Amino acid sequence: MTKNLQLNSEGKLKHFLTIEGLDRQLLIDILDLAESFVGMSDQRIKKVPLLRGKSIVNLFFENSTRTRTTFELAANRLSADVLSMSIATSSTSKGESLLDTIRNLEAMYVDMFVVRHAISGAAHFIAQHSAPHISVINAGDGQHAHPTQAMLDMFTIRQIKKDFSKLRVAIVGDILHSRVARSDILALNALGVAEVRVIAPKTLLPTKVETLGVNVSHNLVDGLQDIDVIIMLRLQKERMSAALLPSESEYFKCFGLTEQRLKYAKPDAMVMHPGPINRGVEIESKVADGSQSVILNQVSNGIAVRMAIMAMAMQKQGGV
Numbered sequence: 001m002t003k004n005l006q007l008n009s010e011g012k013l014k015h016f017l018t019i020e021g022l023d024r025q026l027l028i029d030i031l032d033l034a035e036s037f038v039g040m041s042d043q044r045i046k047k048v049p050l051l052r053g054k055s056i057v058n059l060f061f062e063n064s065t066r067t068r069t070t071f072e073l074a075a076n077r078l079s080a081d082v083l084s085m086s087i088a089t090s091s092t093s094k095g096e097s098l099l100d101t102i103r104n105l106e107a108m109y110v111d112m113f114v115v116r117h118a119i120s121g122a123a124h125f126i127a128q129h130s131a132p133h134i135s136v137i138n139a140g141d142g143q144h145a146h147p148t149q150a151m152l153d154m155f156t157i158r159q160i161k162k163d164f165s166k167l168r169v170a171i172v173g174d175i176l177h178s179r180v181a182r183s184d185i186l187a188l189n190a191l192g193v194a195e196v197r198v199i200a201p202k203t204l205l206p207t208k209v210e211t212l213g214v215n216v217s218h219n220l221v222d223g224l225q226d227i228d229v230i231i232m233l234r235l236q237k238e239r240m241s242a243a244l245l246p247s248e249s250e251y252f253k254c255f256g257l258t259e260q261r262l263k264y265a266k267p268d269a270m271v272m273h274p275g276p277i278n279r280g281v282e283i284e285s286k287v288a289d290g291s292q293s294v295i296l297n298q299v300s301n302g303i304a305v306r307m308a309i310m311a312m313a314m315q316k317q318g319g320v
């Protein structure tokens with residue numbers, strides 16, 4: 001549904017709202033461009049002039065540490081002018097509608113909105129109602145999508161495992177409420193992994209989850225067999241409308257990733273987590289901080305991947 005909206009008439013990226021409808025080659029192009037930005041973090045001057053003269057506004061209507069900060073750093077490194085709006089102190093808190101906020105920012109000659117919102121579809125709505133020259137990047141909308149997180153996850157997997165085609169990837173935990181899980185499943189399947197397996201209690205899985213292109217396990221030890229990549233998810237209590245679990249300690253007993261349980265996956269399995277992590281709820285500290293964990297590599301890679309996505313989305317305006 002968003003394919004036409006995300007791509008311009010030449011098939012180039014205009015908005016980045018969801019992985020759905022994007023082909024494998026475009027995802028590879030993002031990963032390759034991000035690769036060219038990775039080394040910049042070690043350079044004395046961490047900037048390229050690709051988006052000089054462009055104005056980017058970060059609109060975060062929901063809390064964030066990693067996404068907001070890495071988007072801001074990425075925009076700075078592309079030499080854009082970047083403004084992170086504090087929604088709590090903006091006129092939204094005085095009753096201004098989302099559309100009026102957007103119209104007012106447009107009047108300030110903004111070129112790109114980076115949007116996080118608790119409502120699924122918010123970034124899509126803004127993209128539909130913004131001026132034609134504006135690009136919108138989805139930084140996480142409700143339970144729907146977190147496509148830049150998926151791309152930094154894919155980048156981190158490729159960095160270590162090189163070839164997607166033989167990989168078996170397990171996503172463990174609260175799949176039901178997770179926008180990261182949805183976007184990761186779409187990206188992993190588009191990039192051609194051998195298997196995506198979701199491991200969760202029945203109460204934390206969407207109905208007909210198999211139709212997303214995954215195998216299902218309700219047992220962590222069985223589910224980790226032959227797995228190359230483990231993506232752990234936190235319990236998204238803020239999105240749970242009912243008690244879906246007996247308790248956090250009961251959940252950890254059955255689905256928490258411990259050193260002992262990690263041994264059931266392949267010996268070189270990498271452990272990922274989009275953050276924020278809840279130690280002792282879905283993951284043991286020894287695993288989160290252990291040698292197989294790439295959780296902080298994911299955060300670092302977020303800068304290069306978000307630079308690539310912003311640069312590509314601006315391409316259609318002659319900004320690159």
Ligand code: CP
Nearest residue numbers: 064065066067274275
């Ligand atoms: N992974 C992620 O989206 O983290 P933040 O909520 O801190 O941005």
